Amino acid sequence: MGKTATAGNKGDKIRSDCxxxxxxxxxxxxxxxxxxxxxxxxxxxxxxKAEEVLNHFDLKNARLVVEDYGALDFVIAARIEAAIxxxxxxxxxxxxxxxxxxxxxxxxxxxxxxxLYLPGDSPKLMLNAGIHYPNGVILDLEDAVAPxxxxxxxxxxxxxxxxxxxxxxxxxxxxxxxxxxxxxxxYVVPHHVNLVLVPKAETAEDIQKVNEKIEAIQKELNLEYPxxxxxxxxxxxxxxxxxxxxxxxxNVVAMAIGLEDYTADLGTLxxxxxxESFFARSQLVNAARAAKVQPIDSVFSDVEDMExxxxxxxxxxxxxxxxxxxIHPRQIKVIKQNFAPDEAEIKKAKKIYKAFVEAxxxxxxxxxLGTKMIDAPVVKRAxxxxxxxxxxxxxxxxxxxxxxx
Amino acid sequence: MKKYDKIVKxxxxxxxxxxxxxxxxxxxxxxxxxxxxGRKHAPRIPSMANYPEDGNKLVPGLREALQKAGLKDxxxxxxxxxxxxxxxxxxxxxxxxxxxxxxxxVWYPSASFPCHEPLIKHMENGTIDHIxxxxxxxLGKFTSEGNMSGTGVLRSHGGRYQAVQDGEVQxxxxxxxxxxxxxxxxxxxxxxxxxxxLLGFALADSQYADKVIVATDNLVPFPCIxxxxxxxxxxxxxxxxEVGDSSKIVSGTTRITKSPDRQxxxxxxxxxxxxxxxxxDGWSFQAGAGGTxxxxxxxxxxxxxxxxxxxxxxxxGSNKYLVDMLEEGLTDYILDGQTFDLEGVRSMRENxxxxxxxxxxxxxxHAKGNFAQFVDVVVLGATEVDVNFNANVATHxxxxxxxxxxxxxxxxxxxxxxxxxxxFRDRIPVVRDEVTTICGPGELIDVIVTERGIAxxxxxxxxxxxxxDSDLPIKTIEELKDEAERICGKPAKPELDDEIIAVIKWVxxxxxxxxxxxxx
Numbered sequence: 001m002g003k004t005a006t007a008g009n010k011g012d013k014i015r016s017d018c019x020x021x022x023x024x025x026x027x028x029x030x031x032x033x034x035x036x037x038x039x040x041x042x043x044x045x046x047x048x049k050a051e052e053v054l055n056h057f058d059l060k061n062a063r064l065v066v067e068d069y070g071a072l073d074f075v076i077a078a079r080i081e082a083a084i085x086x087x088x089x090x091x092x093x094x095x096x097x098x099x100x101x102x103x104x105x106x107x108x109x110x111x112x113x114x115x116l117y118l119p120g121d122s123p124k125l126m127l128n129a130g131i132h133y134p135n136g137v138i139l140d141l142e143d144a145v146a147p148x149x150x151x152x153x154x155x156x157x158x159x160x161x162x163x164x165x166x167x168x169x170x171x172x173x174x175x176x177x178x179x180x181x182x183x184x185x186x187y188v189v190p191h192h193v194n195l196v197l198v199p200k201a202e203t204a205e206d207i208q209k210v211n212e213k214i215e216a217i218q219k220e221l222n223l224e225y226p227x228x229x230x231x232x233x234x235x236x237x238x239x240x241x242x243x244x245x246x247x248x249x250x251n252v253v254a255m256a257i258g259l260e261d262y263t264a265d266l267g268t269l270x271x272x273x274x275x276e277s278f279f280a281r282s283q284l285v286n287a288a289r290a291a292k293v294q295p296i297d298s299v300f301s302d303v304e305d306m307e308x309x310x311x312x313x314x315x316x317x318x319x320x321x322x323x324x325x326x327i328h329p330r331q332i333k334v335i336k337q338n339f340a341p342d343e344a345e346i347k348k349a350k351k352i353y354k355a356f357v358e359a360x361x362x363x364x365x366x367x368x369l370g371t372k373m374i375d376a377p378v379v380k381r382a383x384x385x386x387x388x389x390x391x392x393x394x395x396x397x398x399x400x401x402x403x404x405x
Numbered sequence: 406m407k408k409y410d411k412i413v414k415x416x417x418x419x420x421x422x423x424x425x426x427x428x429x430x431x432x433x434x435x436x437x438x439x440x441x442x443g444r445k446h447a448p449r450i451p452s453m454a455n456y457p458e459d460g461n462k463l464v465p466g467l468r469e470a471l472q473k474a475g476l477k478d479x480x481x482x483x484x485x486x487x488x489x490x491x492x493x494x495x496x497x498x499x500x501x502x503x504x505x506x507x508x509x510x511v512w513y514p515s516a517s518f519p520c521h522e523p524l525i526k527h528m529e530n531g532t533i534d535h536i537x538x539x540x541x542x543x544l545g546k547f548t549s550e551g552n553m554s555g556t557g558v559l560r561s562h563g564g565r566y567q568a569v570q571d572g573e574v575q576x577x578x579x580x581x582x583x584x585x586x587x588x589x590x591x592x593x594x595x596x597x598x599x600x601x602x603l604l605g606f607a608l609a610d611s612q613y614a615d616k617v618i619v620a621t622d623n624l625v626p627f628p629c630i631x632x633x634x635x636x637x638x639x640x641x642x643x644x645x646x647e648v649g650d651s652s653k654i655v656s657g658t659t660r661i662t663k664s665p666d667r668q669x670x671x672x673x674x675x676x677x678x679x680x681x682x683x684x685x686d687g688w689s690f691q692a693g694a695g696g697t698x699x700x701x702x703x704x705x706x707x708x709x710x711x712x713x714x715x716x717x718x719x720x721x722g723s724n725k726y727l728v729d730m731l732e733e734g735l736t737d738y739i740l741d742g743q744t745f746d747l748e749g750v751r752s753m754r755e756n757x758x759x760x761x762x763x764x765x766x767x768x769x770x771h772a773k774g775n776f777a778q779f780v781d782v783v784v785l786g787a788t789e790v791d792v793n794f795n796a797n798v799a800t801h802x803x804x805x806x807x808x809x810x811x812x813x814x815x816x817x818x819x820x821x822x823x824x825x826x827x828x829f830r831d832r833i834p835v836v837r838d839e840v841t842t843i844c845g846p847g848e849l850i851d852v853i854v855t856e857r858g859i860a861x862x863x864x865x866x867x868x869x870x871x872x873x874d875s876d877l878p879i880k881t882i883e884e885l886k887d888e889a890e891r892i893c894g895k896p897a898k899p900e901l902d903d904e905i906i907a908v909i910k911w912v913x914x915x916x917x918x919x920x921x922x923x924x925x
Contacts, residue, residue, distance in 0.1 A: 015831055016831065016832070037831060038803075038831060038832055038833055038896070039803040039899075040803055040897055040899055040900055041802055041803055041833055041896035041897055041899065042832060042833075042894070042896055042897070043897070044897060045894055045896075045897070069831065070830075070831025070832040070833070071832065072832060072892065072893065072894075073894060127892075128666045128856060131666065131669060131856045131857060132665065132669060165892075328665065329665035329666075329669075330665050330668070393876075
């Protein structure tokens with residue numbers, strides 16, 4: 001028997017995925033077996049894709065069994081390639097075409113209220129992530145992927161970056177810690193990732209190492225699009241060094257806190273009220289603001305309790321955070337709505353903003369509302385509230401014109 | 406007798422037989438184009454002289470009742486699906502028939518369920534020639550692979566009533582499972598261990614069948630009130646240990662979806678209705694079985710609560726969610742066709758506003774109107790939809806016949822018909838160039854709501870106008886189809902044999918499509 005390898009997932013509950021078993025042989029040609037839940041509808045399409053991948057890697061003698069549960073082509077290709085690379089030495093990659101929508105760039109300032117975590121080895125959750133309109137999607141190679149699936153996940157995440165339409169969400173990837181994370185970068189940097197999350201950051205050096213590797217790949221491949229960084233602070237030491245981490249590199253745009261690991265590090269339990277993490281969250285907000293990056297709060301793990309989530313978001317907003325992670329699409333709307341300014345806030349902001357526009361028109365240096373003078377930071381905050389209200393869809397972009405009518 | 410004969414192209418261009426199991430069936434001509442002529446079927450005239458003087462029609466058991474009813478080769482035997490997957494009678498009836506050596510029966514259920522899988526052996530041993538009704542799950546697979554002797558005939562709930570009323574199907578023996586009954590044969594579904602709510606699907610059978618047997622496990626002294634089924638139509642009554650398992654009324658399709666993707670589709674559907682101005686005080690809706698439809702109903706309730714308005718009536722399939730709306734005062738009435746859970750049964754027993762209906766009042770096309778036409782918006786499912794808005798609910802894209810029609814076709818006569826469906830399921834596109842089987846013509850289907858966009862039928866210029874400034878993702882059906890194919894790739898066509906294994910009837914008795922054998 002030749003060398004064998006498997007990749008992917010199988011079982012009754014698996015959907016939009018496949019499992020492949022590969023055996024390399026010395027002779028005898030190719031033998032491809034396809035069993036697919038889609039039956040006759042995609043049997044030949046899958047076989048053709050399998051042939052194409054094996055051709056690409058020049059494997060003339062092999063037995064390949066594909067158990068398919070409705071996987072799309074990019075998933076099938078990722079699974080076969082993951083199997084091949086366990087048993088064959090090759091530098092080649094089988095890259096599906098990159099869709100136009102996934103070549104967009106993101107900006108430093110754009111809002112990151114919601115970012116949806118997607119386990120890097122589960123294609124099913126990736127396909128419809130974009131329809132819930134999170135600000136960002138995080139293809140996770142770290143904690144959401146079992147140790148035995150880390151290899152498979154790299155190919156799947158790479159292909160998803162090229163093929164899955166996330167409908168405008170910022171494309172983020174959370175890499176692993178340390179050396180493994182640096183190798184992860186080779187699978188994502190060349191494929192138009194917008195932002196890389198660096199977990200368990202404790203020193204500026206952790207960030208610099210990641211950044212150096214990104215720059216090296218960009219230089220080698222002549223890539224010009226920006227790749228932003230979001231360190232995640234998950235330890236007592238990380239909290240102490242938060243400012244240093246946030247200002248470790250020019251392309252850090254946001255800094256997040258991960259409270260599960262942090263509370264474990266403190267030797268305490270995480271509560272809904274979050275008293276135990278009050279210091280850390282405040283410290284993180286302060287450090288992030290000092291470094292002029294967005295402070296982002298931890299995920300909320302009870303996906304059933306929307307009221308508790310709402311309270312958590314309101315606390316988070318009050319502390320000064322700009323966004324929060326989501327582990328379920330259901331959480332997106334609640335987080336967006338509650339990070340957004342409320343009615344009273346918008347009303348006040350509109351008044352201030354109108355007064356400001358009026359003053360500008362008249363060429364006045366001072367903005368006043370009634371008999372009160374308004375300082376520049378107040379105007380700045382009002383503009384931000386209005387901007388957020390528009391971006392979250394609660395305020396019409398043309399509100400001024402419409403109100404004047 | 407040929408299984409089917411004389412194939413022609415119908416008004417939708419589908420090749421259909423005009424003779425099925427020896428019975429002539431006109432091809433589909435278009436919506437409202439086939440106008441029947443003549444009189445309704447008339448059952449034989451009975452005389453009290455031939456029935457017990459004391460009105461006690463009890464016989465010792467189901468076998469005796471079937472024997473007395475004259476069970477013999479070639480007869481048509483009907484049963485009903487008030488217990489859904491908890492039906493216990495159908496299998497017993499055909500077990501008895503097989504023991505008696507009776508052959509070539511036609512089973513005429515109002516719907517079939519996985520619990521009917523044991524009937525496959527009776528189709529193999531010749532007891533049953535074919536099924537007219539629905540062929541779900543295992544029965545559908547058996548039929549699709551060409552194993553049934555006769556040709557299957559699928560009808561909607563309204564079409565079933567129509568076929569009996571018009572005499573197209575003549576029921577020899579109807580067996581009605583009754584949760585509560587008296588010796589005379591009066592029966593209802595509100596009480597008893599097997600309480601299932603109502604017995605509306607058996608109405609036509611009681612009125613038109615040659616012999617009617619009522620089987621109960623809860624015999625009460627005369628009068629059994631309310632008499633949903635009237636003993637005046639009944640020949641024999643039977644007491645059994647158990648007539649149905651009402652705990653199995655609840656099926657997977659009667660629980661609200663937890664999938665965030667489907668919840669999104671449901672929310673988009675509700676927002677669409679709101680923006681189209683459909684949701685207003687005194688309106689009405691029907692949200693069928695299926696997790697997504699139920700979720701739509703929940704969003705409707707939220708909107709009504711917020712606006713402080715209520716519906717005049719809601720059409721059920723009743724379940725806990727509709728009952729909550731009724732009891733909260735969000736609707737004056739539930740007009741119920743069947744109960745989908747035990748809360749529905751309880752409510753029908755307790756609430757005067759929870760009304761039991763039959764396929765005659767709700768769905769029969771050969772009548773002087775029916776109330777489906779009053780419903781403002783109906784939310785239905787589909788396995789496939791094509792670019793002409795034709796939809797399929799019976800077969801899957803691989804050609805297998807797996808579902809019945811239920812009340813689906815009948816609901817298409819509501820004022821606005823919306824199909825909330827995912828754009829693809831496990832890589833299989835739901836919006837297609839052409840559906841595998843046409844169960845409903847596109848001219849009656851108004852809106853398709855998918856997670857990636859909403860398509861409005863170009864015929865509904867009023868809806869297009871109302872939604873023209875909407876923030877909802879309104880697209881053309883072709884755009885939806887292209888997006889599905891872009892994501893999934895283009896599926897191969899299923900390999901189908903020329904042989905027809907079942908026909909799909911339209912609400913007026915014409916044949917709208919034929920289902921062909923799957924090449925195994």
